[in-house]
Structure formats: C-alpha cells, structure tokens
Amino acid sequence: MSKMPGRPVLTVPEAEALALELFGAAGTAAPLPSDRDLNFRLTLTDGSRAVFKIFNTIEDEAYLECQSDAMDWAAKAGLPVPKVIGRATAKLNGKNHLVRLVSWLDGTPLGDASPITAQMEFDLGALLGRMDRAMEGFEHPAAPNHFPWDFANVADTVSKHIHAIPEARKPLVEMGLNLYQEHVAPKWDVLPKAIIHNDANDYNVLVGSAQEYPRPITGLLDFGDLVHSARVGNPAVAATYLALHREDPVDALCQVIKGYTSIFELSELELEVFYSLVCIRLSVSVTMSAVQRALEPDNEYLSISEKGAWTTLEKLQHQHPRLVHYRLRDAAGYAPVPNSTFVVDWIQSHKDDFHPVILPARPGAPPVVFDFSVSSQEFDSEAINTPGVADKEIWDRTGNAVGIGRWDEPRLAYGGDQYATQSGERRTIHLGVDLFRPARTPVQAPLSGTVHSFCAHHARFDYGGCLILEHEPEKGLRFWTLYGHLSHDSVKNLVVGKSVEAGDVIAYLGPFEENGGWVPHLHFQIIVDRLDLEATFPGVASPSQRDVWCSLSPSPVDMLGIPQSAVAPRSPHVQDLLERRNRS
Template sequence: MNDMLKTTPDFTTEEAQALLKQHFGVDGSLQPLDSERDQNFKVNTGEGRCYILKIVNGAEPEIESDFQTALLKHAGENAGDLPVPHLQPTLSGANLAATTRRGMVHRLRLVTWVPGTPLAQSDRSDGALHSLGRMLGRFDASLKGFMHPGALRDLDWDIRNAGRSAGRLAHVADLQDRALLQRFLDRFDERVAPRLPMLRSAVIHNDANDWNVLIDEDDRDRISGIIDFGDALYAPVIAEVAIAAAYAGLDHPDPIGAAAAIANGYHAEYPLLEEEVDLLFDLIAMRLVTSVTISASRRAHTADNPYLAISERPAWALLRKLDAMNPRFATAILRKACGFETVAGAHAVASWIGENRKSLLPLLDRPAATYPAALVPYGDPTHPMTVSSADGRPHDARSVWEEHCRTTGVELGIGPWGEARTVYSGEMFVSRLIEETRRTRHLGLDLFMAAGTKVHTPLAATVASVEIEKDPLGYGCLIALRHEPDGCPPFLTLWGHLAHEAVGRLKAGDRLEAGALVGEMGAPEENGGWAPHLHLQISTDTSLAATDILGVGEERYLDVWAELFPDASTFAGIAREFYDQSGRPHEEIIRRRKELLLPNLSISYEKPIKFVRGEGVWLIDDRGRAYLDCFNNVCHIGHAHPAVVEALARQAGTLNTNTRYLHDNIVAYAERLTATMPKELAVAAFANSGSEANSLALRLMRAHTGCENAVVLDWAYHGTTQELIDLSAYKFRRKGGKGQKPHVHVAAVPDSYHAPAAWPLEEHGKRFAENVAELIAAMRARGEAPGFFLAESIPSVAGQVFLPDGYLKEVYRMVREAGGVCIADEVQVGFGRVGSHWWAFETQGVVPDIVTMGKPIGDGHPLAAVVTTREIAASFDNGMEYFNTFGGNPVSCAVGLAVLDVIEGEDLRRNALDIGNHLLTAFRTMQERYEVIGDVRGLGLFLGIELVSDRRTRAPATEIARAVANGARQRGVLMGTEGPHDNVLKMRPPMIFSKRDADHLIAVLEETFGAVLAQAG
C-alpha cells in the first residue's frame, strides 16, 4: 500500500484538462476530487454533460485496470439503466488511454458522472437504505456470469481475509479495545471462517460505503447511484450486504435496523440464502474490525491521513454497540427482514402448539380458561397495579391484587403478550439495539394468582436450568424447560417469579412428565418484588440461556419477538376470545331479544352466558372463559367435531337438494342407521328435529292402528308441536298448559328410587307396569283401545329415571295385546350414549315398533330420523306422499354418516361406558360423605344425582340442587336440574368425554358441594 501512495499521480488541473482533450476529445472545466491512491477530476463540458476523469495509479497492475474496465463495460451492456458510471471510449474507440510521467505509465479512464449527494451526508432513512439494498442487488445480479482474472486479486478488504486483522491488533493501543476486537476475531475463527468457502461467491462492488453511494437530492428515500469500483473483486455475495450495512450503521441510532433495510432491499433483487444471512452480523462486525485495524496499522507507519481516519471514530462506536448486542437477536432481525423465520422451526413450534393444544395438560390445577379472569393492564397508568414507587414497581403489589380479586370475583389475572408497559424503568430495560430507546413490550404471559399457587408443565420436558435472579425487579426463581415433542422442533419455556423452593427440588437434566410440578408462584419478597404471578415465556431459539431470553422487547421489533418468543397463551390454555371480544354486549342482546323474539323464549341462568365458540367438550364465552359442557347433549360427539364440519362443508360445497332426486347419501345413511337396530326395524324416514320425528311416528301409528288413544309417562316431554305438547305432561300440567286431553292417558313414572318401600326391588318393573294395565283396562271398559305407548327409553326431564328391569317388556306386551304399537323416544338417550348398547331400549331387552331420534344424530346439525318395521311402513303407504324438503338431504345425511363413523371409529360406546362407570363410582363415594345426595343413577354418559333434604323421606332438596348447578356454572361446568321438583342434577356430556374431563367434573362437584353445604349451614 505504501508503494501505491508513492506512485499516486500528481497532474495539475491544466495537465489533466489537456489529456482529456487529447485522448477523449472532450473540452471542459475540471474540479479535483478526493481520492486515496488515484487522481480523479469532475468534468463539466458546459453542454449539460458531466464525466469523471480517472488517472490511475501507476503502480496498479494492468490486470486490475483491465478488470475494472471489463466490469464497467459488462454493466453497461447488461444493465445500461443502472445509475453507475458508464465507460466513454477514447477517440480511437479504446476503453482506456495512457500517459507517461517520470517513467511511470498512468492509464486514463473517462466515465459518466452519476449525480447525487453522498449517503454519508443524509439521515439514512429506512427508505434510502432499502433503496440501496435494491440498487446493490440489481448491480450484482447484472454481474452474474461475469468473471475476469483481475477479480481474483488478494486484498485485505476481502471479507475472507478479515482474520488477518489479528496480525494488526498490536497497533491498537487500548487493551479494552484490543480485547473487544479479539472477541469478534474469535467468533470469526470459530463460526464464520469455516463456513465462508461454502457460500456463493461472485464479482461484487465490495465497497458500498456511504461516500460511494449517492442519494437523490429531490427524493431522500431513493438511491441515485453507486460509484467507485476500485475495490471490486470475486467474493462471497453476502459480503456486499455486510459492507454496505457496516458503513450505513455508522452513527446510526439503529444499526441492525439499517442493516435489515439494506438486506431486505437486496433480497428483493438478488435473493439471499439463509446460511448467508446467518453470518451477516459477524461479517458486518468483521468489516469494521478490518477497517479499524488497517487504520491503526497505517497510523503506525505514516502520518495521519484524514481520508483514512474519516470513519474510524464511528467505527469504534459501532463495534462497541455490536459487542453489547446478543448476536442471536440481531440475526433474528436480519432473517426476518429477508422473509426467513427468525430461527429455523419457529413457525412449526407455534403451529404445533396450536394444533395440539387439546392434548396439553392444564398449567394450573384446572384448565386456565375455566377461571374467571381479567386483564392486569400494567400498560394502563390509571390501573392500581401500575401505580409505581420510586424503584419502579407497584406499591404493595400483593395487597392491591388480592383486593382487586375480592371486589371483582376474578380468580386469574392475565398480563398479555405484547402489552406496552410503562413500569419497566430500570437500567436493565434500556435497549441494546436502538439508541435512546427502552424495551417496553412484554414478551411473556403473566398469570396472577395467590402466592403458593402451583404451576405444572403442560408438556413433558427436561429441566434446562434452575437459578435465582436476585436483582430488584428481576425474576426471583427462574426455571427453563426444554420440550421436544414428536413432530415439533424443540423449544424452551421460561418460568419466572417462582418461589425459591424449586431450587432444592429441581436441577438441570431432570425429566418432567406432562403435568408435573414446575414450581409455585412466589411472594413479593422472593419474586423480584412483584405481585405473585408466573411469567411464562416460550423461546423458539433453544440456544439461548434463560437469562438471555428477553422478557421485554423493543416495539420496533415486535414482529421479530413474536416469532422468537411467541405468545404462550395457547400453551397455557388461555382461549383466544379472552383477548378478541366482539359482537353486541349482553345487555343489548337481552334487550333486543325482548323486542324481537317471543317473550317466553327462555334464557339459562340468572346471569346469562354468551357463547361464541364450541370445541370438543368445551363451550367458550365471549370473554374467553371455557365451560365444561356436561349438559348439551345435542353435540353428541363434541362441539364442532372436525369430521362433522368437514363432511358438512364438503357436501354443502358440492350439492344439496331434496329426496325427490336420487343420491347415494340417503341410501348409505339408511343402511348404516338401520344396521345398528334389531333386524325387525328395517325402514327409515328422515326429518329435521326430534319433534318432527315424533310427529311422524304418530302419523305412522295412526295409519297402522287408526286410533288416537295414547299411553304416556308422567312428566314426559316429546316435542314442541301442539300434538306433542298434548302428550307431554311436563308441558300440559305446568303453567300455561291446557291440561290433559281425553285421548291421553298418563302412567306413573317408573322411578325405583321413589317406589313404595314395601315393593321388592325385583318386582319394581312389574308393579309399575300394573299402572299401565289399569289404564288399558279403563279404556277397554269404555270400548276403546290404546293406539300407542310412547316413552323415552330413559325418562330425562322426569329426572334421569332408569326404568326398572322388565318394565318395558310388560308394558310392550300389554299394549300390543290391546292392538297398540310401542314407540321408543331415543332423542336424548340414543346413539350409544348408554355405552352398553347402541340404543337405550336394548337395555330392557325389547324391540319397539317405532324408534325416533333427534339431537345427537347430527352432532348439532338439524337432522332426525324414524325407524320402523316393514309392516307399519306398508300401512303408512296409503297413497298420501310423505315429503320433507330438507329431511334426508345429501348434506344432512353426510353429517349423519360422519357421526356414525366417529362413534364407531373412536369406539365411543366403550368410552361412554368406561367414563360413565368412573363418574358413577366417584358420585357414589361422594354420596357416602354428603347426606344430601339421595340417589346416584346412570348408565354410560347419561347420569343423574338426586338431592334430598331427608334420605328417609326422600323429600326434594330443590334449592340445594339449584345452588349446586349454579355453583358448578360459576366454576366453569355446565349441568342442569330436572325432575318434578328440579332436584336432580342432570349430566349428559359429549361422548368424547375423557377421564381428565371426568376428573375435572368430579373436582368441581366436590368443591361446589362443600361450598353450598357450608353456606347452607
């Protein structure tokens, strides 16, 4: 380099002007320009044209001069619209001219002037830096396929030679500065240099510093040109971005943001590879290391040169900034700018958690979504939890939160991901990425409960670390877990503000199974001084140590943090509706219902619930609270079952029409449905609801018997039409009912629990059947006969009453002998709910003449069916058409087929029996401890608990039953009360109910019974 300085041309302006005229035929005024080793002049012709005349250093090898000439010529031929210098030929048509001075040959090159202001003299906006990236990308793309021997020269400025800086460290006087450079050199040697030979290489500009880049004077967001190709060479492609970013970051408040803007623009024109972007941070640093060490070396051999030292001070400042950064975070920002995941697998982690959320175990004692919850808005300066003391934390945080819970009924406080928080005032929250910026965006999920609240891992894990962070406003006890579920990249979870007890219980390497205890929420004196809570955070970058994981981040990079540290709400079991509330408020809906709908349309609960989503066994309200649904048996195989949704959508998107046209589905469904029945029941008809099915059954009965006389059970309910209301004592004997019609004959409910004590248990069926015999005898005495007997196979509204053994056999025999038919209403109890059989009537060992179905048949879709014998079907075929526009349509039948597929494919009958037995065992255990439980009854997932005030008299405990149902609702479990006295707890959960669901129901009932009975005294 010293030889190059000695041979720098020193022509006067007049001499240069003469050379310009002699070789290029151009007249103009010349203005000298700064240059390190050549001599440059700006040429103004006076005709509006400008050029640069370069007199090349005489020591420059001819091959290098030829290389630059060939490069400019290639660019002109392949990207003539690019704003870069373009060659102007000599008078003889050559690309270069030559002149000799003091025995030294100097080459002459004339190129077009590129207008603009150096980027160094602008504010380097994001738009300008993005434009620079695009310009460099276009230029490098234009050089694809170009090669020249001169491009293979050996330069210290070649990024591949950055390691040579180690040999210049001795010229850096300050030991701390030398140590700083050594840290970057060590990283380069360890993780960068071995990977450089495997990267793409091409001819690049190699020196897009902010003096070689020009900005449009009229549009400061647009790069108007790139100049000076003296350092161009064959090098890794990513070096182009690194060099431009290194210079753009000088004195920039956000150097990584500047680099990201350049990388984003470059990537748009010349797509980068992930392995290239992963080295970008280190290459930026190494360009600066090269710069400051070369400068230090030159100062040691020559007098100070202002041109050489112009960027040294800001280069040192930037190196110190980079040294303070976590390279992983900087790289994540750069990857995001190029459209890559911030860390490989980040999207897959978030997707896996979302797809597998149903299998994750509760983080708290019960699913988090079941607690009454509220936001704890640290970002709201008016909220009592945010009133800060001098040290930056809330005054008496624990008592403030506990008082808030007492006054609002909240059990779980939630501090959301991404919230802007003003309480982070300590030095630890100053950004290391952006000058004069604080980290204010919360990157974890806070769950506030009482100190000592246990928290469990929803997923199996290995303990990565357990440590105590003692700093004020720190984490207190901090635990990191590593999760490696099948089909998912590994990820970390961070558990902060825990009690210190975990330190003696857990150590790195320990294995925790799903559901295992992680720790307890710590009190303020051991959790950093905060209100008791858990800071839960996910890190998709498993290389980060627990203390390196950012709990709070910069707002500018929130999209980056969202991938690195995704919202843990789903992992913790928080429903999305907790954050995203929409629709009309409760009060408005109630008011408009009163104005627009029938006034006697009932609403459940004193404080109505607005449900907005159903999923499996859960119903989620508009505030994100999840309720375990043990009551709404319409969704037989669970709310929004994917198989049903998919079948419905697929068929609805193809065809839906009526039964006057041929279609496979109705035949296929009839085949599948009748196959579940005794062989005598072989003919099906389809409708839209249980009421329609029961009405059709009555038409079949009339056509076959010609008789209207009905025998029904007391307190029965069969549907909404008037003829069914007339058959439903539950309706016609209550307020608004018109009383019993002459053709309706009501038999006593065959309830063994309330049978006379003198009756032997084995005779209950026969004794209750005698009541039906009396009704038939009375009809015959009047010269009449029963047309039919209609009963639910397990009376539901009557209080989950299980018929005594032999009852239906006796009744069916008597009714048939009198000329009537027997109708089994399986609307609520069919489709395998009892577990032991497909149909509840099978438990009585009978075969009805007609079976009606509704509700569960379509898992919430309006579908119902009637199945009967061929003999009755023939009687109905009397010339009058049966037609139901939507009954049996292709969509409904597709849904029905899907329901059957799920019941059979997932063996839900066995599940109903197993889980039902588990629940019955638990209920009977509770019965031993609670005198108020008079009777426990059930089969499969059709269950009842009758509450009494006196076991001896079996007097109903109606108020306690209602209190238990409401208490369960308050604890997030839905059940009903039924029976003539509303004293039977009624439970009909979906067939997919699991043991975990059952145990949750048991725990809530235990807690509720304890609370209700304690209050009752």
C-alpha cells in the first residue's frame, strides 16, 4: 500500500478497465515506475502502445494543462517528445484523479545504455539546446515556481529535509548547499528565466538501438517537473545525471555544455552557477530519496539514482570549484581563465624588463632548444629522468649556453602514479619551460615579489625543492612563478613573505638525487590561479584539458626572454585535418 500522499492505487486489471472506459482504449497494461503518480504502458489491440497516467490528487489541473501545452509546443517544433492523446478525470476511492493518455516513444532509457559515450552526452546537450531555443516564446500562467525540485527552491528543500540524511554523509549534502548559497543565490534574480523541462535525467531520456552508431537520442519523456525557472537548469539537470556514469564527473558536464552551446548560448553568468546547480541537484536527489524511501520502502524507483548520486558527490568533493568552472568555460567556448589574458598582456608589454632567471656560463650564448616531445627524434621518452641517458647529449649540445625544454609540449616522460588522472587519462602536456644547467647553478628572480610558499618534495618524479613567488606588479594584477627541481638546501632557509627583487639569487638547481630524479634543470612556470595550493602546482596536464591548464599557466617565453621556438608546435586537430582534406 502506498504511503505517498495522494498517490492513486490501482491494479493492472482495474487500469485496463479504466482506460477502456475513459478513452475506449482496449489493451494490456503493464506498470511503469513513477515517484508520485501511477503510470502504465498500454499495449492496444492494434499493436500500438501508449502511456496511461493517473495523477496524484495533489496535481493541479491548470498545471497539467501547462505540461500538455508545453509538450504540444515542443512536438510542433520537431522535438522527440510525447503527445497528449486524451484527457479525463476519474474518481478512485472517493477522490478525483486527473488522467491522461499519452503517446508512446520507442527507445531504451539512457540510464540502461552501456556505454554512455561522450557523443551521447553531447547529443543530449544539443537536444536540450534545441528545446530551449524552441520554447523561447512559450508562456503559460500555470507554470509553477514553488516546486521543491525547482532550482529556486532547492536550498529550502535540502534544509527542510537534511535531518533524513545520516550524520556521516551530511557534509556531502552541505557541500551542494554551501555552493548554492555562495554562487547561485546572490545571482538568482538576474539569471535568464524560461519555462523548462527540468528533469532530463537518465531515465527520462531515450536512446536508439545499440546497433546504431553513433547511438542516437530518440526521446525526452515526463514533463511532470516543468517549471518557470533559470533556463540554465535544463542542461544542468541533464549533466547531473550523466555525471553519475563517469569516473571524472566533470567530463560529462563539459560534453553536455559543448552540445548545448552548439545550438544555444550559455552566458558567462550562467556558467558561473552551473557547477553549483549540479551539486545542489545531487544534494536534493539524495535528500528526497531518503524522505520518499521512508514513505515507500518498496518503491525501487525512488532510489534509482541514489547510490550513483552519493558516489558522484564523493568524487566532486575532491574537485576545486574554480578549476571546474574553468573547464566549463572552455567547453562553452570562452577563455578558460578570465584574467589570464590580463596577465599575458602585462608580461608581453614588459618583456624587456625581466631579469634572466638562469644565466649561461658564457655571456650572450644563445639558448639551445630541445625536443622532448612524443615524436622527438632527439631523445626517447625516458631520457630526462634516467641517469646517464640524456645527460651527455644535453650537456654536449648545451655547452656554455642554457638548454631549453619547451612549454606546451606533449611528453611520455611522466611515468609516476601521480600523473594518472581520475578518468584514467595520463597527464603529458608540459606546462612550464625547462632551463638546463648543472646542479648548484644559481636561480634568480625575474621580477620583484615575495616568497609565497616552498617545500622539499621527496617523491620520485616530483619537484624536489620547490619555491613559489607571488607578484603583484600593479594593483589588481596578481600572479605567481614556480621554480621546481631545486636543491633541498635552497628551500630550507626561505621565509614566507620575504621580499625579493629582480636579479636576487633565490635558490640553486638540485642534483638528480634531490630534484625528483631528473637531469638537473629548472622547471619554470607562471601560475594565474594557484587553486589554493601551497608549495606545489601541477606542472603537467592531461591532453583533454590542455587549453584549460595552458590558460592557468600561460607561456613563460616572454618573461624568460627566450625564442618563441620554446613553445612546442601543436599538431593539427583531427577535425582540422578533415576540413583541410575536404577543401582540397
């Protein structure tokens, strides 16, 4: 027996009889899952199928008409959504229930598809972009704004029911709540609003046969959560449930945004709240699952996403919100790190003012640029971290000059476990410039600043001695420079906050035994946003996030006063190659 207030109770034979009575629809009924109504798949005598829906008594007739009108509007725009075939009212157990007969859409629920590919995530984003573009002119006086799953009300919903969450797990729920209060609530009134579907979860989306490639999105079901709310909520909800299927949940968010923005623009303001909306949706999901499960412990549908939602919250607690934001901006086609351009422009305009960081043994000796890339004909993949392999070649070619390892270079030299990412992709893109000189060579500050943080790292393939300087050459312009592979003695006596001037000796290069296990050199890197890290920062990025990390750590070539050949050339993207081939 249902304990959900207002939910109708009906056996299969009773449902078949009611469908025949109300709509003349003779057929065989089979129950379908629902969180608050009663749904049946009705197979009619002619072989066609429909959905027979008996609504909860709490449903408002005007709101159901709003849903029906929205479905009709979307269908007329060519979107793959159900159509309302019939409307009626039925009295069950002394209570009136609104009833609808809705067309059936063929397909497999996206949540049951395996694998869910990046293309499917992109295509769902594109479908929602088409929907939001098509619905721009749709208005209805009954579109609600009081729904508990509406992003306008989710903070209140979570706060009201968080008592249902076990104490050990409350911090995960509060993470979403805190992000919402910090990033969404202050901006809510100025976010673009529209009537949105609001529930493109993985079981409301249908896909085609597994034999089709790419496997298409064939339908969007259930307009029962339709609201007038922030338009960005539509792709945010879809991204939330796709994230449940990813080792790196943010990858799913990026693919949905790429698809959505291929059709319909997301503003920078909407991107600022996107991640927080995803997190609060997960918080609402687990909270409401706990509440509803207490009412109906035998209804498995109520907990269909709960386990995945908890797992995803656990993964997201290790993500830095600003880094996620930069990845989302990149996916939408914006500059990943907004203030990176200002730092780059300032450095370029002052490129003649910086002091050399590493001096050659012979004054004026031009630097020697090396190729350590995956396609290098000069060195094999492990050359710079195996003693005796590259040392002689590097020092013979460098002579009295400074050897250069390039920025933005894809390398295979990074074999440690610390270079594996959450998704399994390895980090291979070099984010700094390497300056090769023998151990104990002095390192000098290129411009004035203060000691921000330092550490002697001991793990193999790490930085060894590492120093970060903070620079604020103009009010409102702040960035950092990182110096890696230093001797341990170099960083022992440093003092946080100590001022340094351009040309000051700040450290010395470390030997192989102290610098993380590399041929002696300085790893020099510019950092636009430290992501709250102290005495370290990723010096290598994964290829899929290359543009994001190159925006966080832009080219230091101008600051170092070295040739532009120290920037590794990028191989043409596959799509670029195809377009060139088609034009030829």
